[in-house]
Amino acid sequence: MxxxxxxxxxxxxxxxxxxxxxxxxxxxxxxxxxxxxxxxxxxxxxxxxxxxxxxxxxxxxxxxxxxxxxxxxxxxxxxxxxxxxxxxxxxxxxxxxxxxxxxxxxxxxxxxxxxxxxxxxxxxxLLAQLRDVSQRFEDRKLVERAKGILMRARALTDDDAFQILRTASMHTNQRLGQVSEQIIHSAHFAEAVNRAGQLRMLSQRLVKLYLLRLADVQSRQQQALLDDSVQRVDANLAWLAKGLSQPSFGDLLAQPGATWQALKPALKGKPVAAQVPQVDALAGRLLQDAERLTTSLQSAGPVASLQVLNVAGRQRMLSQRFAQMALMDLLGVEEGVEEGAASRSAAMTAVQHDFERALAYLNGLPLATPDIRAALDQAATGWQQMLAATPQDRRPAGRDRLARLETVANASEALLDLFEQLSTHYERSMQVLMG
Known part of the structure; x- marks a missing residue:
C-alpha cells in the first residue's frame, strides 16, 4: 500500500x-x-x-x-x-x-x-545519470593526476602507470578513481611528512654550520650551506602553509613559524661564541615544534607506510644533532639551554643509540631495493667515520682538532645526502604511494 x-x-x-x-x-x-x-x-x-x-x-x-x-x-x-x-x-x-x-x-x-x-x-x-557522468569525469581527472605521480616517482610510462592503477583497482575491488585518490592522498602526506621532517633536520644543521663558521672551518663552504639551509626552512614552511589544511594543522604550523622568526635573525652576521647557547636553544625549540607537526602528519595519513618515511627522515636530523654536539665538545662550547641537567656525553649517547636503532630497523625492512641497500651500507660507513672523530677521553687540540672538525663536517654532510636520497626513495616507493 x-x-x-x-x-x-x-x-x-x-x-x-x-x-x-x-x-x-x-x-x-x-x-x-x-x-x-x-x-x-x-x-x-x-x-x-x-x-x-x-x-x-x-x-x-x-x-x-x-x-x-x-x-x-x-x-x-x-x-x-x-x-x-x-x-x-x-x-x-x-x-x-x-x-x-x-x-x-x-x-x-x-x-x-x-x-x-x-x-x-x-x-x-536523470540525477543518477548526471552523478554517474560527473563521477566518471572526476575519476578521469584523479586517474591522470595519479598516473603523473607514479610516472614521476617510478620513471614509468603512461601505459605502465595506468596498468598499476587498474591492477590495484581489481585487487582492492575499488573504482579507478578511488585508487587514484588514495595515491594522491598518500603522495601529498608523504611530501608533507618529508618537508616537516626536513625542518627537524635543518634546525640541527643550522647550529652545526654556525659552529663550523665560528671555528673558521671551511668558512666559505659552510656559509653557503648555512644560506642554503635558511632558504630551505623558508621554502618548507611556505609549502606546508599552502599545502596543509589550516583548520587541521594551522596551530601546529604556527609554532615552528614563530620559532623560526626568532631564530633566523640570530643566524645573520659573523658567528659569536656568546650567542651559541641562544642559537642552540631556539634550534632545539624548532626541532620540538617540527617533531610535533611531523608526528601529527604521519597520523593523518596512511600511518604504517609513512612511518618508514618518518624514520628515514629522522635519521637526517639525528646525524646533524650528533654532529653539532660533537662540534660543541671539540670547541669547548657551553651546553645549550635545551640540554638541561643532562650531560652532553649522555645526550650524545642517546642520539647514537637512536640513530643505530633506526638504521637497524631500516636494514630489516623487506622493501629495500638495491639503491636503498647501497645507501644504507654507505650510511653505516659514514656513521662510523663520524663516531671516530668524536673525542673520547680528552679534548684534542691543534691539527688533531682541526682534522676532527673537518671529519665531522664532511661525514655529517655525507650522511645527510645519503638520508636525503633514502627519504626520496621511500617517499616514492610503491608501499608509501599505495598507502
Whole structure:
C-alpha cells in the first residue's frame, strides 16, 4: 500500500483529500499543518509520497519542498487554486512533481499520484545519470593526476602507470578513481611528512654550520650551506602553509613559524661564541615544534607506510644533532639551554643509540631495493667515520682538532645526502604511494 504524508496549508477542508486518499487505497501516515515541519515529518514517517493542499502557495511552501528534495527526496503532488505561470515554474524547480489547479475528481487521484511518481522516478534517473557522468569525469581527472605521480616517482610510462592503477583497482575491488585518490592522498602526506621532517633536520644543521663558521672551518663552504639551509626552512614552511589544511594543522604550523622568526635573525652576521647557547636553544625549540607537526602528519595519513618515511627522515636530523654536539665538545662550547641537567656525553649517547636503532630497523625492512641497500651500507660507513672523530677521553687540540672538525663536517654532510636520497626513495616507493 502506498503511504502518504498529507500537507495542508491555508484554509481547512476545502478539498476532502484525506478521505479520498484513504478511499483510493492510500495509507495516510500523518497530516502536517506547518510547512516548516514538512522535512522533519517526512524523515520521521518516510512516506512514499507527499500530497499537499495549498490555496495560495507562498515562499514558506516552496522553501519546504526545495529542502525536502535535497534532504529526503519524495514525489510531491500539490493541489491548489493558484494558476500563476511563474509559480508553476517555481514549483517545478522546488521539487513539486504535479501541480494540479482547480480541484480534482476522486477518480483522478490514482492517475495523478502515478503522474507525480513517474515524474519523480524520471527525475531521479536523470540525477543518477548526471552523478554517474560527473563521477566518471572526476575519476578521469584523479586517474591522470595519479598516473603523473607514479610516472614521476617510478620513471614509468603512461601505459605502465595506468596498468598499476587498474591492477590495484581489481585487487582492492575499488573504482579507478578511488585508487587514484588514495595515491594522491598518500603522495601529498608523504611530501608533507618529508618537508616537516626536513625542518627537524635543518634546525640541527643550522647550529652545526654556525659552529663550523665560528671555528673558521671551511668558512666559505659552510656559509653557503648555512644560506642554503635558511632558504630551505623558508621554502618548507611556505609549502606546508599552502599545502596543509589550516583548520587541521594551522596551530601546529604556527609554532615552528614563530620559532623560526626568532631564530633566523640570530643566524645573520659573523658567528659569536656568546650567542651559541641562544642559537642552540631556539634550534632545539624548532626541532620540538617540527617533531610535533611531523608526528601529527604521519597520523593523518596512511600511518604504517609513512612511518618508514618518518624514520628515514629522522635519521637526517639525528646525524646533524650528533654532529653539532660533537662540534660543541671539540670547541669547548657551553651546553645549550635545551640540554638541561643532562650531560652532553649522555645526550650524545642517546642520539647514537637512536640513530643505530633506526638504521637497524631500516636494514630489516623487506622493501629495500638495491639503491636503498647501497645507501644504507654507505650510511653505516659514514656513521662510523663520524663516531671516530668524536673525542673520547680528552679534548684534542691543534691539527688533531682541526682534522676532527673537518671529519665531522664532511661525514655529517655525507650522511645527510645519503638520508636525503633514502627519504626520496621511500617517499616514492610503491608501499608509501599505495598507502
Amino acid at each position: 502506498t503511504s502518504v504524508l498529507f500537507l495542508r496549508q491555508g484554509s481547512r477542508g476545502l478539498l476532502p483529500l484525506p478521505a479520498d486518499l484513504a478511499a483510493a487505497g492510500f495509507e495516510l501516515l500523518a497530516t502536517v499543518d506547518d510547512c516548516s515541519k514538512l522535512v522533519q515529518a517526512s524523515v520521521q514517517h518516510a512516506p512514499d509520497l507527499v500530497v499537499g493542499e495549498a490555496t495560495r502557495p507562498d515562499d514558506a511552501l516552496f522553501r519546504a519542498t526545495q529542502t525536502l528534495s535535497e534532504v529526503a527526496p519524495r514525489p510531491v503532488l500539490l493541489f491548489t487554486a493558484d494558476n500563476d505561470a511563474a509559480h508553476i515554474e517555481r514549483a517545478i524547480g522546488a521539487g513539486v512533481h504535479a501541480w494540479v489547479v482547480g480541484g480534482y475528481g476522486a477518480e483522478r487521484l490514482r492517475p495523478l499520484v502515478k503522474l507525480a511518481q513517474a515524474r519523480f522516478g524520471h527525475e531521479q534517473a
